[in-house]
Amino acid sequence: MQLVLEKRAERSRTIALVSPLIAIALTLITMSVLFAILGKNPITALGVYFIAPLTDGYSLQEIAVKATPLVMIAIGLSLCYLANAWNIGAEGQFLIGAVAGSWIAVTTQGTEAGHWVLPAMLVAGAVAGALYALIPALCRVRFGASEILTSLMLVYVADLLLDYLVRGPWRDPAGFNFPTTAEFDPVATVPVLIEGGRLHLGSIIALIVVAGAFVLLDRTIKGFEIRVVGVAPRAARFGGFNANQLVLLTFAVSGALAGLAGIIEVAGPIGHLQPGISPGYGFTAIIVAFLGRLNPIGILIAGLFLALTFIGGEQAQITMKIPLDVTKVFQGILLFYVLACDSLILYRFKLVFAARQVQSAAR
Amino acid sequence: MLDPGPADLHAQQPLLQTVGLTKRYGDFLANDEIDIEIFPREIHALLGENGAGKSTLVKTIYGLVQPSAGELRWQGAPVRLSGPAEARSLGIGMVFQHFSLFDNLTVAENVALGLDGKEPFKAVSARLADVARDYGLPLDPKREVWQLSVGERQRIEIVRALMQNPKFLILDEPTAVLTPQEADQLFVVLERLKAEGRAILYISHKLDEVKRLCDTATILRGGRKVATCNPKSETAASLARMMVGAEIKEVKPPTERRTTVPRLVVNDLTLAPAELHGVRLQNVSFELKGGEILGIAGVAGNGQDELFAALSGERLVKEPGTIIIDGLACGNLSITQRRKMGAAFVPEERLGHGTAPRMRLSENALLTGHAASDMVRHGFINAAATLRTVDRTTETFDVRKAKRDPEAASLSGGNLQKFVVGREILRAPAVLVVNQPTWGVDAGAAAIIRQALIDLASAGAAVLVTSQDLDELLEIADRIAVMFHGHLSPALPRADATREKLGLLMGGASLDQKEAAHAAGA
Numbered sequence: 050m051q052l053v054l055e056k057r058a059e060r061s062r063t064i065a066l067v068s069p070l071i072a073i074a075l076t077l078i079t080m081s082v083l084f085a086i087l088g089k090n091p092i093t094a095l096g097v098y099f100i101a102p103l104t105d106g107y108s109l110q111e112i113a114v115k116a117t118p119l120v121m122i123a124i125g126l127s128l129c130y131l132a133n134a135w136n137i138g139a140e141g142q143f144l145i146g147a148v149a150g151s152w153i154a155v156t157t158q159g160t161e162a163g164h165w166v167l168p169a170m171l172v173a174g175a176v177a178g179a180l181y182a183l184i185p186a187l188c189r190v191r192f193g194a195s196e197i198l199t200s201l202m203l204v205y206v207a208d209l210l211l212d213y214l215v216r217g218p219w220r221d222p223a224g225f226n227f228p229t230t231a232e233f234d235p236v237a238t239v240p241v242l243i244e245g246g247r248l249h250l251g252s253i254i255a256l257i258v259v260a261g262a263f264v265l266l267d268r269t270i271k272g273f274e275i276r277v278v279g280v281a282p283r284a285a286r287f288g289g290f291n292a293n294q295l296v297l298l299t300f301a302v303s304g305a306l307a308g309l310a311g312i313i314e315v316a317g318p319i320g321h322l323q324p325g326i327s328p329g330y331g332f333t334a335i336i337v338a339f340l341g342r343l344n345p346i347g348i349l350i351a352g353l354f355l356a357l358t359f360i361g362g363e364q365a366q367i368t369m370k371i372p373l374d375v376t377k378v379f380q381g382i383l384l385f386y387v388l389a390c391d392s393l394i395l396y397r398f399k400l401v402f403a404a405r406q407v408q409s410a411a412r
Numbered sequence: 413m414l415d416p417g418p419a420d421l422h423a424q425q426p427l428l429q430t431v432g433l434t435k436r437y438g439d440f441l442a443n444d445e446i447d448i449e450i451f452p453r454e455i456h457a458l459l460g461e462n463g464a465g466k467s468t469l470v471k472t473i474y475g476l477v478q479p480s481a482g483e484l485r486w487q488g489a490p491v492r493l494s495g496p497a498e499a500r501s502l503g504i505g506m507v508f509q510h511f512s513l514f515d516n517l518t519v520a521e522n523v524a525l526g527l528d529g530k531e532p533f534k535a536v537s538a539r540l541a542d543v544a545r546d547y548g549l550p551l552d553p554k555r556e557v558w559q560l561s562v563g564e565r566q567r568i569e570i571v572r573a574l575m576q577n578p579k580f581l582i583l584d585e586p587t588a589v590l591t592p593q594e595a596d597q598l599f600v601v602l603e604r605l606k607a608e609g610r611a612i613l614y615i616s617h618k619l620d621e622v623k624r625l626c627d628t629a630t631i632l633r634g635g636r637k638v639a640t641c642n643p644k645s646e647t648a649a650s651l652a653r654m655m656v657g658a659e660i661k662e663v664k665p666p667t668e669r670r671t672t673v674p675r676l677v678v679n680d681l682t683l684a685p686a687e688l689h690g691v692r693l694q695n696v697s698f699e700l701k702g703g704e705i706l707g708i709a710g711v712a713g714n715g716q717d718e719l720f721a722a723l724s725g726e727r728l729v730k731e732p733g734t735i736i737i738d739g740l741a742c743g744n745l746s747i748t749q750r751r752k753m754g755a756a757f758v759p760e761e762r763l764g765h766g767t768a769p770r771m772r773l774s775e776n777a778l779l780t781g782h783a784a785s786d787m788v789r790h791g792f793i794n795a796a797a798t799l800r801t802v803d804r805t806t807e808t809f810d811v812r813k814a815k816r817d818p819e820a821a822s823l824s825g826g827n828l829q830k831f832v833v834g835r836e837i838l839r840a841p842a843v844l845v846v847n848q849p850t851w852g853v854d855a856g857a858a859a860i861i862r863q864a865l866i867d868l869a870s871a872g873a874a875v876l877v878t879s880q881d882l883d884e885l886l887e888i889a890d891r892i893a894v895m896f897h898g899h900l901s902p903a904l905p906r907a908d909a910t911r912e913k914l915g916l917l918m919g920g921a922s923l924d925q926k927e928a929a930h931a932a933g934a
């Protein structure tokens with residue numbers, strides 16, 4: 050008896066849907082072992098992680114709030130990845146978007162500026178994110194530099210720029226020397242949907258982004274170009290699709306979405322600019338994009354699931370003293386299994402009996 | 413070399429036998445209870461129309477496809493192959509219809525990757541050169557594959573298979589892409605393999621070849637075996653009748669067509685190669701009128717691909733006036749813009765160039781149809797229109813497939829070719845540039861495609877056909893030019909284009925001055 054990998058003739062749609070679920074199941078099993086090693090009861094721990102947050106309204110809102118940036122960023126990343134452009138620097142584009150939008154908030158602070166401020170901030174965030182993402186894209190198109198490295202390195206540049214601004218020129222004079230800007234004015238704040246709640250307008254924007262991406266990929270010629278250039282570059286050129294242009298386009302769109310997510314995050318749930326505005330959204334979104342099969346609807350679901358791990362992780366820290374970093378471990382293991390299970394889509398496992406017989410017949 | 417002893421002993425026992433072999437894709441039967449026996453010292457032909465199930469059958473024998481039912485017997489003993497490695501360990505070798513080579517690796521690296529042993533790379537390289545020389549199949553182990561012509565690529569596959577010293581060698585349409593000379597070379601090799609006691613299973617659509625070479629022929633139709641016969645005592649027509657179950661239509665000889673204004677003009681096109689070992693196009697000029705078919709003959713790798721890239725706009729040329737379509741200088745216009753002007757293109761490689769293999773036919777219809785059709789409006793795809801193109805192509809060109817809109821890669825080679833050509837012809841282009849239009853297509857379908865090209869020209873289009881198949885060009889082209897080392901000879905009118913003259917030109921000789929002048933004037 051032998052286990053072999055056999056290439057599939059057509060991609061199986063069923064497996065495409067089941068594969069992420071298998072990955073999640075394997076991750077949960079691995080996590081149980083990890084919890085047991087940490088001396089915690091795995092059942093209780095998994096309950097705190099994955100069930101408890103779903104049982105109260107506050108946590109549910111919080112999940113949506115956390116899912117908002119994840120989904121927005123992951124949608125943009127999925128466009129890049131489909132087009133074979135590897136944007137790893139969404140975290141940096143997120144931070145730059147936050148900085149650029151905050152600049153308007155900071156400079157209009159305390160003035161009579163009207164309701165144009167928030168829309169202007171959102172636009173500034175998106176534009177800055179797009180321009181920032183275009184740096185690695187242009188380097189790839191013009192000089193053939195690996196966009197994986199350049200986009201990743203620019204994350205640290207953005208991080209330090211933000212740090213400098215909130216410690217220097219933009220620091221709140223009344224902030225007891227904490228590295229933070231003043232609270233944004235009401236006109237510079239993303240409104241909440243339910244009075245006194247946490248859910249904000251950004252979640253609606255994220256849903257619109259999901260719908261837009263779905264229409265783009267499924268119904269438009271641009272979306273088709275993106276898909277062809279990724280899977281069959283030579284055929285794409287024959288089709289008249291310009292691969293370099295698509296690299297620039299997908300990087301710009303994904304940078305814009307990350308930047309938009311960034312400014313929504315600081316002008317919404319956080320309310321001011323400070324270091325550490327992101328618990329690694331830009332990186333977690335990579336997992337979201339793959340777990341969601343680079344498909345908009347899948348990404349929406351995957352985004353909610355990973356948001357759940359953030360909330361669950363916080364609760365597990367509070368109630369069971371499980372370190373917050375375990376959430377990161379969880380996300381890493383998940384990405385590993387997702388990519389591993391992808392082999393199931395192109396290949397199929399096959400149990401072959403009587404293999405011995407063949408060997409002996411060969412002699 | 414094989415030890416001939418056991419082969420003689422088992423002369424009565426088939427080397428390989430299939431019993432009731434069946435392969436199902438969904439509820440589609442690609443192979444239906446096939447029984448076939450192959451003996452040592454035999455060249456066995458496998459014949460059938462496009463989609464008859466030939467490739468499926470040999471892939472099953474090679475362990476690439478798992479049968480849904482039935483049995484495989486090797487030297488009398490039932491075997492189950494989990495994969496090609498196991499088939500190779502038995503002594504089965506295969507040369508595929510679509511090659512499986514890595515473009516960026518060298519010949520030797522490709523061969524080494526395909527071998528299962530732990531032989532050091534140097535030794536593989538040396539043995540490769542030996543085997544290649546021994547069988548008269550020249551190959552430079554250090555060249556990278558992307559620089560090689562289709563014929564040379566196939567040589568790699570053959571040499572790789574021979575290096576395993578197989579008892580049984582399968583060749584899936586090996587001559588589809590070869591020039592007559594290359595094919596003759598191959599036949600010498602096959603005869604020698606046979607004399608060495610090996611068995612060969614040979615798939616081809618070229619029936620005269622089969623009659624010349626093969627000892628036995630098994631004929632498939634619609635996934636079932638319909639006959640086993642001795643091809644030498646059949647005629648090409650009787651073989652074809654068994655394959656199709658009916659007579660094959662003859663291509664109507666081109667009636668006198670009215671040629672109109674020049675629709676495709678190339679003026680002194682000189683183009684440096686895009687790749688290190690590519691071919692430089694040298695002062696290529698020709699004029700193609702509406703209503704006319706111009707054939708370009710020549711051994712592959714003499715600049716045909718480069719010419720196609722320049723004509724299609726996959727590569728742009730600086731001087732717009734170098735390429736003129738319908739009076740418009742368009743050397744610097746993109747392929748999409750040229751399509752909008754009414755041009756259509758069919759590249760040689762159907763998987764990966766002409767189509768995205770993993771995408772559906774409807775999406776592949778969109779790939780070239782988006783420029784000039786109702787498939788896209790205001791940036792949105794009209795899915796119904798793309799499906800309509802698939803249906804119309806299927807109907808007109810008899811594309812056989814397991815379902816309405818499958819992935820391109822799941823079509824049989826010939827059926828995909830029909831789709832790729834039909835997709836463009838149905839757009840009723842003003843100018844059609846097509847490379848190897850009937851590569852791997854069965855006789856019936858080849859007739860349909862050639863007829864469609866003639867009809868297109870009769871309707872006033874200018875048609876440029878590049879082909880290695882001289883018979884094909886002599887059948888449909890009004891004038892024939894020859895490509896050699898990036899130069900294009902003056903076009904000879906069909907009446908003047910004898911095989912001898914074309915053969916000379918293909919070998920690089922130039923016709924004498926008087927004749928050339930005469931040809932240019934014609």
Ligand SMILES: Nc1ncnc2c1ncn2[C@@H]1O[C@H](COP(=O)(O)OP(=O)(O)OP(=O)(O)O)[C@@H](O)[C@H]1O
Nearest residue numbers: 058437442462463464465466467468822824825826
């Ligand atoms: N992976 C697959 N999934 C679905 N259908 C398939 C698959 N592979 C082959 N088929 C179908 O099985 C039939 C036989 O295909 P096959 O490739 O064996 O034909 P063939 O005889 O080699 O034809 P050709 O001369 O055109 O190469 C075709 O109709 C094809 O569409």
Ligand SMILES: [Mg+2]
Nearest residue numbers: 467509824825
């Ligand atoms: Mg075939």
